[in-house]
Amino acid sequence: xxxxxxxxxxxxxxxxxxxxxxxxxxxxxxxxxxxxxxxxxxxxxxxxxxxxxxxxxxxxxxxxxxxxxxxxxxxxxxxxxxxxxxxxxxxxxxxxxxxxxxxxxxxxxxxxxxxxxxxxxxxxxxxxxxxxxxxxxxxxxxxxxxxxxxxxxxxxxxxxxxxxxxxxxxxxxxxxxxxxxxxxxxxxxxxxxxxxxxxxxxxxxxxxxxxxxxxxxxxxxxxxxxxxxxxxxxxxxxxxxxxxxxxxxxxxxxxxxxxxxxxxxxxxxxxxxxxxxxxxxxxxxxxxxxxxxxxxxxxxxxxxxxxxxxxxxxxxxxxxxxxxxxxxxxxxxxxxxxxxxxxxxxxxxxxxxxxxxxxxx
Numbered sequence: 638x639x640x641x642x643x644x645x646x647x648x649x650x651x652x653x654x655x656x657x658x659x660x661x662x663x664x665x666x667x668x669x670x671x672x673x674x675x676x677x678x679x680x681x682x683x684x685x686x687x688x689x690x691x692x693x694x695x696x697x698x699x700x701x702x703x704x705x706x707x708x709x710x711x712x713x714x715x716x717x718x719x720x721x722x723x724x725x726x727x728x729x730x731x732x733x734x735x736x737x738x739x740x741x742x743x744x745x746x747x748x749x750x751x752x753x754x755x756x757x758x759x760x761x762x763x764x765x766x767x768x769x770x771x772x773x774x775x776x777x778x779x780x781x782x783x784x785x786x787x788x789x790x791x792x793x794x795x796x797x798x799x800x801x802x803x804x805x806x807x808x809x810x811x812x813x814x815x816x817x818x819x820x821x822x823x824x825x826x827x828x829x830x831x832x833x834x835x836x837x838x839x840x841x842x843x844x845x846x847x848x849x850x851x852x853x854x855x856x857x858x859x860x861x862x863x864x865x866x867x868x869x870x871x872x873x874x875x876x877x878x879x880x881x882x883x884x885x886x887x888x889x890x891x892x893x894x895x896x897x898x899x900x901x902x903x904x905x906x907x908x909x910x911x912x913x914x915x916x917x918x919x920x921x922x923x924x925x926x927x928x929x930x931x932x933x934x935x936x937x938x939x940x941x942x943x944x945x946x947x948x949x950x951x952x953x954x955x956x957x958x959x960x961x962x963x964x965x966x967x968x969x970x971x972x973x974x975x976x977x978x979x980x981x982x983x984x985x986x987x988x989x990x991x992x993x994x995x996x997x998x
Contacts (some may be wrong), residue, residue, distance in 0.1 A: 640690055646694070648717040650726070652762040653795045657717055658710055659698070663706040665689060668698045680813070688810045699810050707750035707797055708807055710814070713789035714772045714780070721762065727790050730982045731768040734788045738766065753802070755821030756788070764800040765791040769816065770964065770977055778842055782964050784939045786982050811917030815962055820979040824923060827899065829937060832927040835920070837935070839971035840993045843918050843928055848992035850915040852890060852904065857900045872881030889913065899925030905995065917995045922987030930973055936987035940977050943986040947975060961997055965989075 649658030656660055658671040665686050668674055676689035691702070694717065697710035711719055711727050719726045724737045738757045742749040747761035756766040772780040772786045793801045802808050835844030842848055844853040845858040856862060870891045873883035890913045894901045899921045904913035920928045920936050928935045933946045944966060951958060957969040968973040972991035977984040991997075 640672070645715065645728070646717040648711075650719050650721040650762065650764070650792065652721075652764075653793075653798060656711075658791045659709055660705060661706050661708075665700065665704055666699070672696075673756050680810075686808050692702075694704045697810060699807055699904050701724040701796070701804075701806060706794075707726065707803065707804075708793040710810065711788045711790040711792065713767075719790055719792070721764070723890065726764065726787050726788060728787050731766070732982050734766055738764075745896055751821075753819040753821060756781045758801070765801050767792070767816075768979070772964075782940060782977065784983055784985075785943050786979055786984060796867055809926070817963070822979075822981070824980045826922075826937065826980055827924045829927065832899075832937065835926040835928050836972065837930045837988075837990055839968075839973055839990070841931070841939070844926060846902070846915060846918055847899075848915050848917075848995075852853040852893065852913055855893070855902055855915055855993060858982075859895055859900075862895050863896050864893035865896040866894045866898060866954055896924070899923075903991075915992075917972075917989055917991035919976070919989045920986045920987055921981065922976070925987060927986045928990070935973075935975060936986060938986050940975065940984055940986045944977050963997075967997070967998075974982065982989070 650656050659668060663671065665676065674691055674693045676691060678690040678834055686700050686704050688697050695712035695715045696717065698706055699708040699710065711717060713728055716727060719730060722741060724741060726734055734741045735757055738759060739749060747759060750758045750760065752765060755765050755789055756768055758765045761836040767789045768786045769789055771783040771785040773783045775781050788863050789799055797807065803809065812825055830898050837843045846855060850858065860869035868891050869888045871887065872889055873879045873885050873887060877886040878905055889906055890904055890958045892901060892903050901919040901921065902915055903917040906913065907918040920926055922937055925936055927937065928993060931950065935943055947966065947968065957971045959967040961967060965974050965976045972993065972995055976987045978987045
């Protein structure tokens with residue numbers, strides 16, 4: 638398996654056969670033995686195990702029909718450093734891994750396929766490279782998010798190599814890993830001088846937008862701009878347990894994106910009988926307005942710099958912080974959340990501002 642780098646193990650990829658001590662076709666029990674640990678975080682569906690999360694190794698074992706291992710997910714920040722022909726595929730800058738994979742694919746005469754994250758899949762090797770935000774230990778050993786993107790990896794057997802995320806179990810595992818929506822690039826960043834400056838009034842609104850507005854009022858406040866995309870939700874989908882409670886064709890508006898303004902607006906449906914109303918606004922990191930919270934610029938900066946400013950703001954105002962499962966940080970009670978947006982191999986800050994009732998996990 639090779640020698641570990643620091644406190645991370647080093648696993649060798651064996652294309653379409655396995656990775657490290659794991660071999661495709663193993664049962665859950667065999668995976669437990671190979672890794673030398675139990676798997677208390679298994680997910681069962683219809684009596685069959687779908688995947689297991691291993692805390693010690695920080696890998697996910699994904700099982701197919703007959704509970705046989707079909708894929709392995711490797712954590713970017715603390716999982717094993719997977720090597721293929723001496724190239725480390727995990728935990729590095731995405732552009733470097735992309736270049737190395739392209740070079741190896743050319744040497745071997747195999748095809749590489751751009752994926753939804755702007756990285757590379759190589760079906761002949763059963764690998765799909767992804768990219769997530771880097772986390773680094775602080776002085777006390779606690780992981781804190783940084784300002785870089787690093788690669789993670791999905792390794793699959795031959796049955797999934799051509800279209801790994803076309804498999805329902807793999808897709809379900811990925812959605813449950815709480816990854817951000819793919820941001821495949823390009824990643825142009827609006828210059829600071831071109832960003833409108835919006836003041837944030839916590840729990841009330843931001844810039845020209847006020848919580849409680851209708852979609853028509855939101856559009857008018859943004860100068861009449863028409864949403865470039867809309868997200869909707871079917872509350873009573875056909876075939877569901879709720880089908881008989883309403884019209885299966887009914888659609889609720891939950892989100893709109895305005896490209897010129899550089900914002901996404903979010904519409905909750907808390908109040909019975911009331912249509913969509915503005916509950917939160919995301920000022921996009923790459924293209925949005927500069928949002929000021931008591932003079933602190935929240936958008937388009939290194940995430941660590943914004944979080945340092947927020948830390949001082951919390952101390953000065955005797956406020957607390959809520960850490961979301963996404964890794965984002967919310968000023969408790971103010972509905973102000975610092976998020977991250979990808980810019981190639983790095984990330985910059987964006988801000989989500991919510992009303993008093995707005996809640997995120």
